[in-house]
Amino acid sequence: MDLEIPTRFERDWNDQADTPVRFAVIGLGGFARNTALPAIEAADYCETTVVVSGSPEKAREVAEEFDADRALSYEEYGAGEGSEAYDAVYVCTPNALHLPHVETAADLGKDVLCEKPLEATADRAERLVAACEDGGVTLMTAYRMQTARSIRWLRRQISDGVVGDPVRIDGEFSFSLLDGGDPDQWRIDPDLAGGGALMDIGVYPINTARFVLGEDPIAVRATAHSTRPAFEGVDEHVTAQLEFPAAVTATCAASFGAASASRFAVTGTEGRIVVDSVFGIDDDREITVETDGGTVTFDATAPSEVREEFDYFAARGESGPDGRHGLVDMRITEAVYDSSERGKRIELRG
Template identity: 50%
Template sequence: MFESTFSETTRRDWTDDGGAGGDADATTRIATVGCGNYARSVSIPAMERGEYAAPTVVVSGDPEKRARLADEFDVTAIGYDEYDAGVASDEYDAVYVATPNRLHLPHVETAAGHGKHVICEKPLEATVERAERLVAACDDAGVRLMTAYRMQTDPVMRRLREFVAAGGIGDLQRASGDFTFPVLGGDAGPDQWRLDGRLAGGGALYDVGVYPLNTARFLAGDDPVAVSATTRSPDPAFDGVDQHVDFRVEFGAASGAGDGDADDIDGAGPVDGGGWVGNFSASFSGHPNTSLELLGSDGRIAVRSAFQPGADREVTVETSEGTVELADAGADETVEEFDYFAHAVATGGDIEPDGSDGLVDMRALAAAQESARTGGRVEL
């Protein structure tokens, strides 16, 4: 099982069947709405490096930034009023929304109104109610929606999911994960949207806590049933948001082997035999760290450098068959993310991290906030 699972850590399984139809060689042209540092330095360059995605339009409220982006990426640059009015809408097929969380809804509604497909950064919005309206807008307009869970497109994570689904570590018993991101590091100061609770919806929980939560869910093929959490914000700079969060997520059943076919991911999922628990943490200060571990009845998976964009994953898999250690494996998951989305749009293929997937996490994050306020366990 080791050899078959980990010998293809760059394989794009989502292109194996050429998609559900259409031209798999077609290019999906993407407009980027919101041009902060992450979009400029990570997302748009990833589109340029991909096979199926192409950046063609950028939307920014800063005229100087528009000029720089137009020159750097050879794209059409417009303002938000022009985007709302449909200017340059014939130059893109889909929209990547990368604005602060509470602005996702209006920008997605605009894209849906123009008949454009959407890939929206996570979490989907600042509140569950607004996220539900966002998903409904795309459903009503008949456009595709992908929640931008780039880790779900990382080939290493996809091979690990196949391994877990095939019973590689037996019944899952617990998971743990951490994402510590010093948000005030470098030149960054306190005047940023991530520290504005209304714009962000939450602090470390919303911004980086969603990574270990969603990635563990993805690997296990399971959804949460209850959440309990505590938050701390000892630094006055984080008065409006959680600086640190620790949250315990209960899942309804242990993920296991199913029929034992590692390729049958659609049929993989929870089996009878009790639940498992995820213990996750996230911080806006401290030494940078991203890690994820899954412990099963018959093995263990540990991933270091688990969530940084473009990082070389360090993976250790231990079972009775032996130990496998992978380093410098996989591919740039941000390139994979946009190619996955663009390929699905062009071919009519499935989008697994869709709006419904994003809503599962929104409800879990809201439950964590409620638990932190009340001190109780919140059922979902």
């Protein structure tokens, strides 16, 4: 199979939108302020017109910084104030707070881009999805990897048979969370996050495996554990082996207490593709393709995938990773924890 090495990665979707989508950004933590809001500002088809926070002072400060029209408290947002000033909401609060904010958006008839994972539990995620379906609004799960140009290119190579039939996927994402980090942060609060490394970063290799294969796993075996008191009640380390149809397996590992790693590899019957520095925000990715024809390594230079995600939602929200897609990952994460606790293979329901 001939491989065309791109000199630059282009959008492979029809990027057209008649008017900019006006966003209300709900939750103004570090990711929203440092990454999402600048991405909306740089996007082709989006703008921030409303910001929402539990701190009125922070909301006013961020509204001024990003030239938003309105600054609202959670209570004001929940009461529908300022709803005429936005078309869609981006929910970027801790996981266990997604549901009420999405329910409000659905009641107001506003489309939703919701951060992954959809909620802290599958049951709450199911309620969240149902609220959007009942309200007739679009719900997209914010899987930025699915809009990254290089990962979409990778998916096409797998589909085109560049490495033959897929046999195995290996994905890992790890770093030392507490080196200079806040030990009281919500990402390791079981009530707010629903888990630890799996819920925050383990979903990246899991969902990317689903995306590049175009299939969902049928069973999982996993181990999840912690070794330090700061991670009591959540997983510090997790490894899951997913079984896909046609005997394809994916080993997905994540850790909040290991050396930095960010790698994704697809091995097939006729070759292998490896992406290094893959899951971090705006990583400089390097792709290596190994086939019978030789080995080639090149840089995967592309624009911010967070910006791509917002533009994709604005132009193509109906065809993105929807709520039902995000719900599958919630069921996978629960199966991972179940498998670890029971020490057995868990079959996933369709």
